[in-house]
Amino acid sequence: MSPGLDSIHWMTLVVLGPLVASMVALAGTPRTLRLGLALGVGSVLVGVGGLWLTFGGGDPVLRNPLGGWGAPLGIDLRLDGLALVMLSMTALVGAAISLYSTAYFGDISFLPLRDSPAGRGARFFAPLWLLLWSALNGIYLSGDLFNLYVLLEILGLGAAALVTLAVTPKATVAGMRYLLVSLVGSLAFLMGVALLYVVAGTLSLELLAEEGLQGPLPAAALALMTVGMAAKTAIFPLHAWLPPAHAAAPAPGSAVLSALVVKGSFYIIVRLWVDVYGVGPGPAVFVLGLLGAGAILWGSILALRQRSLKRLVAYSTVAQLGYLFVMFPLLVSGDGGGWNVDAWTGGFYHALSHGVAKAAMFLAAGSMSYAVARDDLSAISGIAHRLPMTFFAFGLGGLSLAGIPPSGGFVAKWLLLRAALADGGWGWALLLTLGGLLTLAYVLMVLRYAIDRTDPPTTFRPVPRRMEWTAMGLALLSVLLGFRAVEITELLAGALP
Amino acid sequence: MTPLVAWEALPLAVVLSSLVPGIGIMLLGEEAQRARITLNLLGAVAKVVLVGFMLQGVGAGASYAWRFTVLPGLEFSLVGDALALLFVTLSAVLWLVTTVYAIGYLEGGENRRRFFSFFSLCVTATTGLAMAGDLFTFVLFYEALTWATYPLVVHRGTPEAIQAGRRYLVYTLVSGTVLVLGAVWFQVETGGVAFQPGGVVDPEAAAAAPGRYLALFLVLLAGASVKAALFPVHGWLPVAMVAPAPVSALLHAVAVVKAGAFALIRLLHSLFGIEVASDIGAAGIVAVLAAVTILYGSIRALNQDDLKRLLAFSTVSQLSYVALGVALLTPTAQIGGLVHLVHQGIMKITLFFCAGLLAHTLGVKKISQMGGVARRMPLTMMAFTVAALGMIGIPPVAGFLSKWYLGVGAMEAGLPWVVGVLLASSLLNAAYFLPVIRTAYLDASPDRWPSEGDARFGRIEADVRLLVPALVVALLALASGVFGGSPWSPLGWAELIVGRGDL
Structure with a gap:
């Protein structure tokens, strides 16, 4: 790292x-x-790399007024271990999704960019996703x-617009509903x-925390x-808008919506x-x-009842x-009324x-639907034999979700159970x-369709290698997270106040 | 005597020696037969050699440990101590033999890439859990074993195979989840998860809250007992015998059920310590469950006509000898239990190899079809007879030694009912094995066998790639009994484990 480059530059x-x-x-234009x-992708990877180099030891929180204006007037950026972890996760997942998207939307130089539905996705996915990425990183760092x-x-x-890229009536309705909920x-x-x-x-998180907010109005x-x-x-029970939107x-x-965007608003709740x-x-x-318990049980039961692959994943x-x-x-169950560090690290390790x-699963599911041009579970019958790598990517991602070792999900489950x-x-x-078992049940349901050869799909479109590799890369990363969590x-524990 | 190799990471190398071929085979094409067989055999031989070095080292007093921190307070640790080596050596040797057998049995069939890849991963998980130095690592490999084995169970892809695979998954996944819960609870309760000879549970803490510790034990037992096929959660095992013969051999002798039995050993001895386990009543529960399973499995084996199904119920029964032995307080019984882990493996793999030979060569799968088969396949039936006699407990085959030590140990412990169970079980073993042998040798042969292939093997009765492994393991079963007095025999090693206080 060259001298003079402070974390504020990387954050910016x-x-x-x-x-x-x-x-x-x-x-x-395609170019x-x-x-x-x-x-x-380049700027985020370089920036996050720089943050890893400049962060560390000592004071976990850095405050850097942007443009010289500090709180309460200007824009405050703050970095702690939690923000760094979320930024890094978003960077890796985002890079994989970006790579995948270049193959998914085809060789864009040949597409009639403005007219066809595929063209609309190809035309607007990249700008929308990059805008979302900027907003997400900003949320992690905002003070x-x-x-x-x-x-x-x-x-x-941006997220609602992403949904409507598919240009089907369903997608439009789902997107509008999402927009409404969002607004x-x-x-x-x-x-x-x-x-x-x-x-x-004041609106500074730092200053508000010092206030020691009490009473009915702050509550x-x-x-x-x-x-x-x-x-x-x-x-x-405010989940009904998500599955149609994410599936459409x-x-x-x-993958962007399910793996990353929902984490942004969750992050704010935690802050x-x-x-x-x-x-x-x-x-x-x-x-x-x-509410979390209701989500685990009800979400899993509904997942088990889906007959569409992407809705199941949603x-x-x-x-x-x-x-x-x-x-x-x-x-809040820590000793002497303090924070329970295991819950904190386990929760965010799960995130x-x-x-x-989940990104691996959605990308893999996308490759399967891409191949058979349909999205119902019966259509992917026997796909494991046509797209083994994609099948493994989906399986490994799913088993990680279910907390099967070795995987990041297992480490998270261990910490939360502890x-x-x-x-x-x-x-x-x-x-x-129980949640782990239910997760296994719906993941296995998909895998069972994928290995069943009795009713193979009639149409099969070859899937670009890049789509298969990026999903597999993320799936392997979710396994590797189970080997080294120190x-x-x-970093996470250091961010706990 | 000094260790020849003092390299600390030797246990990791042992795990990698099958992990690397497993991944390599998956990346190779289906048609790359030569490369696949080479990789497979290289890995299997390398594993045996590495384990040999470790055996020599541990015999000379060295210890091998490789650790890697996963979370603060949780390690990924592989330890090559005497107890681990008992199991690892069994797996490594039998894996090499089974690999040769499987190549003969399945090369030429479908999906060989998938089969041999998962075959290697299965042994990787087994050696990993054998050398796991703590409960966290153990759980990791224990679960991995479930996933590595599933594609082997459903290899044939028939509706029965899929059905068997589903049952296998439901049993093992639910129990695996319970095991994780128990493992975390154990860490919260005792503060650590590392295995230690004599246990890590504080006897005073256990004495202060015996009920809670018993509950903790039972949760862990519920997690471990499915793979150990203890009654009443043994139901997946007889169904899973729809898998091809090499897989059954692996399931019954090398990997899955052995992992379950080994889990019981770790649970009783390395986590709770046998004294604490006895004090809180846990060991008694295991002993009674094991005794019930021994009798139940033998009785169910009595009226089976399907040879592999008979062998499967026999496994259910024989495996509980291990659990019974290690649940008793006397060292003699513990030696008997430990050594039966190895003896049962060698004898049962022989029986499954022979069953596979009969099915593969002649299409004989039922006992009622076996009339006079010994005249057609004399070497095969000789191997079968040696192993079956061993199972019954007739000297000088290995099984006799196990039963002898178990019986003497039970008398020392003042538990004559255990001896009664052993005797009854031996009678039942005789009652289901001897008719098979009689049919094979004395009954008249049919005019033609159910599906004798066109393949001629010259003057040899079957494909040598299948026959030689069967004869080798039969010889091993005999040698383990005859040379039981040697320090390098399974019995000698089990005595070393208990004698050193490594249990």
Whole structure:
């Protein structure tokens, strides 16, 4: 690293890099689309690499006023271990999705870019995704609530637009519903933010945390913001919009939405509950845990009842997000009223490995649908013999989700179970165990269709190698996460206030 | 005596010696037969050689351990100690033999790439869990074994195979999940998961809360007992015998059920310690379950006409000898249990090899079709007879030694009912094995065998790639009994483990 390059430069790079790349890609010629993706992936990877080099030891939080304006007026960026882990996960998953998308949308130089449905995906996926990426990175690094609101709006609009890229009536309806939920969620969030500003006179996360927020008004603000974010995260029972939306988007879009976008709003909930409010034991965290339990059970049951591959994977996201909310009651069960570190690291390790594994699954599912030009489970009959690598990618990703060792999901499950049992939380432990079995059930259901040769599909379109490799790469990463978790869990633990 | 090789990472090399061929074979094409066979055999030979070095080293007092931190407080650890080597040596030697057999049995069939790849992965998981130095690593390989074995069970792709595979998965996955829960609970309760001779549970803590520790034990037992095929969760094993013969050999002798029995050893001795396990009543529960399983399996084996099904119920029964032995407090019984892990493996693999030979060469799968088969295939039936007599417990075949040590140990422990169970089981073994042998030697041959292939093997009765492995393992079964007094025999090694206090 050359001297003089501070973490502020790298932070700026990971936020502005994809934004600039998105504008380049918006020019819409095959050359600029590719250039934009390369620019976005390159700037984020370099930026995250730089952050890893400059971060470490000492003070875990860095605050860097952008453009010389500090809180409460300007834009604050802050970096801690949690943000770095999320940025890194998003960078790796994002890079794989970007690569996949170049093959999925075909050789774009031959497509009639503006007219056909495929052309619309090819034309607009890259700019939208790069814009989303910039917003996500901004959310991870943002130090104040107003910035978070702005970035959330960008994220929501971009995500809804991704859904409608498929240009089917279904996709349009799903996209509009998503947009509506997203807008209402943002509105609730904005009301909460306004309320908080009235009470505390600042929107900086740091300054708010120092306020020690108490009383009915801050509580109401938290409730508003949480409901808004919960709707955007699609937590049970506010999940109904997610499966149609995630299933309707083109495959790389589904992966972006399911693996990454929902983590953005979840991240904000965590920042609020843990960093800003420091919510302790009580009925509030228990309710969040119960919502998580509902998501795990109901999401899994619905996943088992799906007959469409992508919808099944989307319901799986609903279920897996439940684990993230089960984290809250476990988190406050530490000794002497402190935080339970296992719950924290386990929860985010789950977020991390779910991001990687779910992206692998959606990309693999996309390759299968691409090959047979249909999306129902019976259509992929026997596909394991035609696309073995894709089949393995889906399987490995699914087993990681189910917490089968060795995988990141297993490490996360071990940590969460340990957090639950350390406090005698047998209910939570049994829920986690049952959730793992249900996950296995729906993953195996897909695998069974894929190996069954009795009714092979009639049409088969060759799948570009790049689509197969990128999904496999992510699946292997989700397995590798199970071998070495020391550094990541240390970073995560360091971010706990 | 000094260790020839003092390289600490030797256990890792042993695991890699089958992992690398497994992955390599998957990347090779289906038609790359020569490369596949070469890789397979190279890996299998390398594993035996590496294990040989480790045996010599441990015999000379060295220890091998390779550790890698996964999480603060959780390690991925592979340890080559005396107990681990008992199992690893069995797996490594039998894997080499089974590889040769499987090449003869399946090359020429379909999906060989998949088969041989998972075949290697299966042994990788087995050696990994044998050398796991702690519960975390053990669980990791224990679960991996489930997935590595599934494609082998459903290899034929027939509806029965799929059905058997489904049952296998349901049993093993549910139990695996329970095992993970128990493992985490164990860590929370005791603070550590590393295996130690004599156990890691604090006797005072266990005495203070025997109920809680018993519950903890039972959760772990529920996780381990499915693969060990303890009654009443043995149901997957007889069904899984639809798999091809080499797979049955692997399931019954080398890998899956052995992993379950080994899990019971680790649970009783390396985690709780046999004294604590006895005090809280856990060892008694295991002993009773094992005794019931021994009798139940033997009785179910009585009226089977399908040869492989008979052998499967025999496995259910024989495997519980291991559990019974290691659940008793006396060293003699423990030696008997440990050594039966090896003896049962060698004898049972012989029986399955012979069953496969009969099916592959003549199409004979049922006992009612076996009339006079010994005249057509004398060497095969000789091997079968040696192993069957060993199972019954007739000297000088290996099985006799196991039963002798178990019986003496039970008397020392003052448990005459255990001796009664052993005697009853031996009578039942005789009652289901002797009629098979009688039919094969004394009954009249049919005019033609069910599906005798056109292949002629010269003056030899069957494909040598199948016959030689069967004869080799039969000889091993005999030699383990005859040379039981040698320190390098399975019995000698089991005595070394218990004598050194390594259990």
